[in-house]
Amino acid sequence: MQAESLISLYYTLIHIAPFDLLVFYIFRRQLRWRPLPTILGYSLLLLTEWTLQLKYAAIYDQHISLLFQLVYAAYDLCAIREYPLKLMAIGFLTVPLELVAYSLASFADASWPLHWPYLTGCLTITVVYLLALAPMLHYIRHELAACLTIEDRQPWNYVFAYETLLILTTLCIDPFNESAGIRVFLSRLCLLIADIIAIRIMVYLHHSIQSREYTSHLLNSVQSLQLMEHRRYRLVMDAWYASRRMRHDLKHHLLTIEAMLDAGDYTGLKIYLDKTVKAFTATRP
Numbered sequence: 001m002q003a004e005s006l007i008s009l010y011y012t013l014i015h016i017a018p019f020d021l022l023v024f025y026i027f028r029r030q031l032r033w034r035p036l037p038t039i040l041g042y043s044l045l046l047l048t049e050w051t052l053q054l055k056y057a058a059i060y061d062q063h064i065s066l067l068f069q070l071v072y073a074a075y076d077l078c079a080i081r082e083y084p085l086k087l088m089a090i091g092f093l094t095v096p097l098e099l100v101a102y103s104l105a106s107f108a109d110a111s112w113p114l115h116w117p118y119l120t121g122c123l124t125i126t127v128v129y130l131l132a133l134a135p136m137l138h139y140i141r142h143e144l145a146a147c148l149t150i151e152d153r154q155p156w157n158y159v160f161a162y163e164t165l166l167i168l169t170t171l172c173i174d175p176f177n178e179s180a181g182i183r184v185f186l187s188r189l190c191l192l193i194a195d196i197i198a199i200r201i202m203v204y205l206h207h208s209i210q211s212r213e214y215t216s217h218l219l220n221s222v223q224s225l226q227l228m229e230h231r232r233y234r235l236v237m238d239a240w241y242a243s244r245r246m247r248h249d250l251k252h253h254l255l256t257i258e259a260m261l262d263a264g265d266y267t268g269l270k271i272y273l274d275k276t277v278k279a280f281t282a283t284r285p
Contacts, residue, residue, distance in 0.1 A: 005054060010122050012050045015065060015102075017042075018129055019094035020072055023080075026090060026140060026148070030081045038079050045075060086156040090144070092163040093199065096192035097136075099170065101128040103185040139196075146203045155202055162198055166191050 024031065024038060031038055049068040053061060076091060077084055105121030105128075150156070170191045253276060260269040 007122065008053050008057075009050050012046060012053060014122060014125050014129065016069060016072055016098070017046060019091070019098060020076060022094060022136070022140075023076060023087075023091050026144065027080045027082055027087065032079055032081055041079070042072075042075060045071060083153055083156060085153070085160040089156050089160040089163060090148075092160070092167060093144075093195055095163075095167055096170075096188060096195050097128075097132055099188040100185070100192055101125045103188050104128055107185070143199060143203060146206065147199060150202070150206050155206070159198060159202060163195060166194055 020042060021039075024035070024042075028035065033041075045068070049064065049071075052064055052068075056064065073088070073091065076087060080087055102121075102125070105124045108120045108124040170187050256272065257269060260266075260272065
């Protein structure tokens with residue numbers, strides 16, 4: 001009985017905990033509580049599931065597991081301050097890998113059965129997770145990090161609906177992982193590929209929208225600069241024309257003064273100068 005209990009604990013820990021911990025890591029800056037209390041609360045749920053598995057199942061029951069997956073999802077929503085559908089969409093990204101690992105585990109249990117049920121499957125799932133760890137971390141840093149900056153809720157609504165439809169369609173084939181057939185494995189593998197493609201498309205569209213917004217902003221800035229330059233050009237040209245008229249008027253006044261001096265018309269010159277000064281004073285502003 002002790003071996004069965006350990007296998008049950010092993011399976012309880014690996015079937016969902018690695019992915020939830022990964023979600024906590026992705027949203028570590030949005031945690032409502034400190035990391036340690038968050039992990040302790042989650043560990044309490046794992047302990048509760050393990051206790052129920054030991055009480056109502058020989059080693060492991062998929063129905064209890066499915067029920068607790070809903071409990072874990074509710075805990076994630078409580079523990080992380082984030083738009084719920086965005087959080088669920090990110091969490092659903094781990095489901096295809098989990099289902100692929102389950103299919104391989106079922107195949108391993110059927111092909112190489114050991115004395116204790118689920119032990120081969122547990123070891124298989126562990127190997128799959130270890131092999132997928134490095135690609136998943138690379139994917140998080142280079143693909144998912146760009147998605148997390150998207151604050152608009154509408155794309156996340158679409159991604160959540162898309163992932164939900166794919167997962168439900170896949171689960172309809174084998175909801176409790178009771179088949180070791182190649183068709184189930186291929187359908188789950190296609191789900192994993194479809195999820196990766198969906199995220200890449202969303203990242204591409206996000207970058208395209210950002211590029212379009214940047215181009216539009218740059219175009220508006222150029223147009224504003226052109227308008228400012230045009231106004232400056234008009235001011236310069238107006239000043240040049242005003243200076244040209246002033247030089248023309250000054251030349252006319254000087255010629256008139258010279259003619260009056262040559263004629264000795266000092267009285268007329270004084271009258272002309274007074275009149276010119278008054279006219280200049282009147283138009284000075």
